[in-house]
Amino acid sequence: MKKSLQDLLREGSVRRVRPNRRVIDNALAKAHKDLVVAEKLIELEEYDWAYVSSYTSMYSTAKALMNHMGFRPSSRDSHVSVIKFLALVEVGEEVNEFSIILDRLRRSRHRVMYDDYDFITENVALDAKSWSVKFLSIIEQTLKMSTKL
Numbered sequence: 001m002k003k004s005l006q007d008l009l010r011e012g013s014v015r016r017v018r019p020n021r022r023v024i025d026n027a028l029a030k031a032h033k034d035l036v037v038a039e040k041l042i043e044l045e046e047y048d049w050a051y052v053s054s055y056t057s058m059y060s061t062a063k064a065l066m067n068h069m070g071f072r073p074s075s076r077d078s079h080v081s082v083i084k085f086l087a088l089v090e091v092g093e094e095v096n097e098f099s100i101i102l103d104r105l106r107r108s109r110h111r112v113m114y115d116d117y118d119f120i121t122e123n124v125a126l127d128a129k130s131w132s133v134k135f136l137s138i139i140e141q142t143l144k145m146s147t148k149l
Contacts, residue, residue, distance in 0.1 A: 005088050013081040017072045024143070027064035031057040031136050038129045047125035048118060054128035055105040061136045062086055062102065065095075068143055079106050091142055098135050105131075 008014045034057035041050035062082045066072055069089065073081035083106065086099035105128055108120065120128075 003084065003088065005085070008081065008084055008088070012074050013077065014066070014071045014073055014085055016070055017067060019068055019070050023067045024064045027060045027067065028136070028140065031060040031064070034060065035129065035132055035136070038125075038132070042122070042125055042129065045122070047120040047122055050125040051105070051120045051128045052109050054125070054132040055102070055109045057132040058098070058102050058105065058135050061139050065089070065091070065139050065142070068146065094138060095142070098131070101131050
């Protein structure tokens with residue numbers, strides 16, 4: 001059975017917060033900075049860490065959207081909570097589809113961070129960066145069009 005946003009709140013995966021423009025802007029600034037870092041790491045042929053930076057950019061972008069909508073991930077399993085939230089949020093099908101991409105990046109990021117090293121290829125790093133750029137663009141457009149804040 002597919003979970004609902006109420007289920008995520010009830011289990012403590014996400015919490016309600018008051019949207020905060022400073023928190024949102026900081027998360028988006030971090031997302032942009034992580035993309036710059038990813039680009040530089042690709043130039044240095046450090047594909048694993050470029051991939052991690054691209055993932056971190058997407059994660060920060062998703063957290064900006066969450067805050068805008070009045071939510072934040074819990075401190076436990078926050079990465080998984082963000083992905084679950086993205087899958088459920090009613091912003092647009094394209095955003096929901098990014099939850100699948102973000103989860104795939106999360107799993108490989110975990111492998112880079114804790115298990116293996118030097119297994120991300122240049123093409124995979126470039127794809128991750130491209131997805132991050134697209135996701136950031138979509139979310140920034142979504143936030144600009146919204147009058148919530």
